[in-house]
Amino acid sequence: MEKTARAAKGEENFLYPVPAVMISCGDFESGGNLNIITLSWVGVLCSAPPYLYVSIRPSRHSHGIIKETGDFVINIVTTELAASADFCGVKSGRDVDKFKETGLTPVKSQFVKAPGIAETAVNIECAVREIKPLGSHDVFIAEAVGVSFSDYDAAKLICNAGGKYYELGNFIGKFGYSIKK
Numbered sequence: 154m155e156k157t158a159r160a161a162k163g164e165e166n167f168l169y170p171v172p173a174v175m176i177s178c179g180d181f182e183s184g185g186n187l188n189i190i191t192l193s194w195v196g197v198l199c200s201a202p203p204y205l206y207v208s209i210r211p212s213r214h215s216h217g218i219i220k221e222t223g224d225f226v227i228n229i230v231t232t233e234l235a236a237s238a239d240f241c242g243v244k245s246g247r248d249v250d251k252f253k254e255t256g257l258t259p260v261k262s263q264f265v266k267a268p269g270i271a272e273t274a275v276n277i278e279c280a281v282r283e284i285k286p287l288g289s290h291d292v293f294i295a296e297a298v299g300v301s302f303s304d305y306d307a308a309k310l311i312c313n314a315g316g317k318y319y320e321l322g323n324f325i326g327k328f329g330y331s332i333k334k
């Protein structure tokens with residue numbers, strides 16, 4: 154394999170695959186500012202307590218909403234919802250009602266103001282604990298305070314590799330299989 158010493162620069166940081174998830178936000182009770190934004194700069198920070206992060210450009214409509222309400226829901230995307238996720242990643246809630254346009258259904262969460270998306274297999278309810286500006290993006294460090302899921306195993310999950318969406322492929326082994334007798 155040819156290796157090139159090349160500094161990570163601009164908007165590229167060369168770590169793929171990454172998730173492509175839909176983040177729902179706004180206040181479900183009042184119906185205020187309900188929105189969905191698709192994000193890939195998302196990940197796990199800590200198991201116990203369960204902490205996650207999402208990185209959002211301050212220019213995004215969702216940035217202001219999440220900053221104000223202090224919470225959001227991470228909705229895992231499956232193949233069936235890939236086109237809706239793409240739509241929520243190219244259109245702004247400033248211009249369109251993304252719940253209406255995609256036909257996705259907001260559902261009341263247990264522990265946060267933001268609604269989950271009914272059609273997704275997994276909803277992770279997150280309470281923002283810290284916002285860290287890094288440059289192009291602000292990192293929202295959040296505690297996962299609730300989760301609801303239907304059938305994780307049956308769900309056809311997708312990921313983002315270099316701006317292209319892929320369905321996860323064949324099962325090839327599980328944690329620790331390399332040393333199991």
Ligand SMILES: Cc1cc2nc3c(=O)[nH]c(=O)nc-3n(C[C@H](O)[C@H](O)[C@H](O)COP(=O)(O)O)c2cc1C
Pocket residue numbers: 173188189190191192193194195208209210212213214215216238239241242243244245246247290313
């Ligand atoms: C696959 C995908 C991943 C994205 N990841 C991010 C991200 O991690 N952070 C971000 O700020 N924007 C990301 N975006 C762009 C936003 O989703 C997009 O600008 C969206 O229209 C913003 O919506 P809003 O203005 O309603 O908040 C991504 C878009 C796509 C399609």
